[in-house]
Amino acid sequence: MENIRPILYGVADYAELRKANAWFVDRTAKIRDLEATRYAMFLRPRRFGKSLWTSILEAYYDVRYADRFDEFFSGTDIGANPTDEHGKYLVLRFDFASITKDEEKVQGDFDYKASLQCDTFARNYREILSDELADRILNAPDIGKKLAQIYLGLKGTDKKLYVIIDEYDNFTNTILAEHGQAVYDSLCHGDGFFKDFFTSLKSATSGTEAPVTRLFITGVSPVTMDDVTSGFNIGTNISLDPQFADLTGFRHDDLRAIADYYAPCCGFDADKAYNAALAWYDNYRFGSVDAPALANTTLVLSLFSHLWRTKQFPDDFIDENLRTDYAKIRHLITADRRLNGNFHVLENLLAGGSLSERLVKSFQARELSQKENFTSLLYWLGITTITGGKFGKMEFGVPNETLKELAAKIIPAAYADVHKIDERVYGINDGLCEFADNGNWRGFVGTLAEIAKENFAVRDAVEGEKVVQSTLVALLCAAGGPYFVRHEREAGGGFYDIALVPQLSRWPDIAHAALIEMKYVKAGDPAPTAEELAKIKAEAIEQLDRYSSDPALVSAWHLAPQPSNSQPSNSQTLKLSNLQTVALHRLVLVFHGGDALLAEEV
16 A cells, blocks of 8 residues: 555645645645735635645745745646746745633733744745844734834835735634633724734735735634624635635545545445545535535545544544534523523524525624524534525525534533533433334433423423424434434425434444424413324324335335335334344324423334
8 A cells, every 4th residue: 555645634734745645636726716816815614624725825825935836736737837926925824723712821822823923934034034124023022013023124125925824713713602702802802912913914915015915814704804803804705706615625526536546445435435425524515505515624534544544434423623613602502591592593403404594794793693693603614504595595504414413412512501401411312222222212202302391491482393393303413322313304295303314334233213203282272182182193194104105215214115005014114235124113292382292103
């Protein structure tokens, strides 16, 4: 395997990738498009390849690397046809990913690390800047004065300055999440030091012969930029532009290529790897529903790195760092130990499968209580993606299994903050594992019904059905276990409520699966009589009959075909080649308000 290209998972140094001849998807043609915008901001979810792109820009434009152009770019699109600007800039690069999130230390840490980057700039370009200017930068006492020396020293000269800022909002997002609005405002409003930084940057882009000729900023959301600059009025947010929809991320042809390349030498099934990458990391669309579907770059490389090392698929497809990233928004859905409107947006997303709102490109942190802003934030964070849209609104849905699991975990985390139910989520996981093994579904269903009743008691009963359904879905997702939790999926001319689909590729010994039909009687209505309950049950059975015999579902789940003159049985079977059969249990749950009146297998 000595000639096989290595996978450098987590490496964002372009020079290192090229030196190692590591796996790399060439997007350098986008450099030509980018040159049409002098000051650009590019937003993508975490671990989507933004840092690598900034490294590519540095290697391409930095005058220090001009004589290494062929080393860096031979064999690439831009290498075959470079623009006139390559190798013509002094690059001042900032990376804010490592700034501390400690509210007491953040200002000092920011000043120290940003100052170090200015000092590195002065040393790297001493011969170009002159000893005098380099020394003035090095001797300036803080980041504000160092920037002033750089900007004033270059203003009016023929030296071009390209400023690159990577992960501009990493530490501010965490501070907002962990320390709240007041601490965040002290950084980004009034005399806040971060606001001062961007005020200085803005001044360096304006006026005759301004020193900052080009600017490229990466981040996750527009929130901090809107706070520190009253909107990104020093440049252009290119994040939704069609030509940059696939600037980072892997397209389907990229996934196919990496699967086909590594499978023969690493001993895994290429189709299985490709489909796993699609299911767990794909289906992000940026800008419009017509944009190409993209997979998360870093997570895909993590998967194939694992396959290369171990020759088998991981037990857990979710990067632990990603769990931490998305845990940051918990504070946005709870306040004063009560669930707020943002919580209901997430809850409805999980229960109904989609949200419909205008996509907002710019808003401040204090405006996140507005539904359309919070819905847009979920998109910018990568929790949702664009699935459709009309009449000025976008349809947003959860893109893949990773985000379905992570988004669902936010709901019970909020429940835990308010109702202290976290330990029972582990009990649901135990119940799901027991069900997978022996078909006993009453354990996990009983816990679900118990928590749904508690949650209903403190919620607005007007949306009672949605409350109960979203509680069930969120808790099943959060519990994890051996199942994909599907809900509101089309089958048999309708949409089934909840399905527990076995993850047979990971756990081939799973013996049971479930379709769950939930019926709801409003809390304010009289409890149904025995006759009425029988009618409700009969309706549920009729629906389950149609869902479980739907040809598409039969094909997707590998259900054993039923004779044309028979009705589906209580436990249909799901066949996996000749090695394993999985019994399909069809369950009916009937709720009166938050009370479970009926839980039966039919």
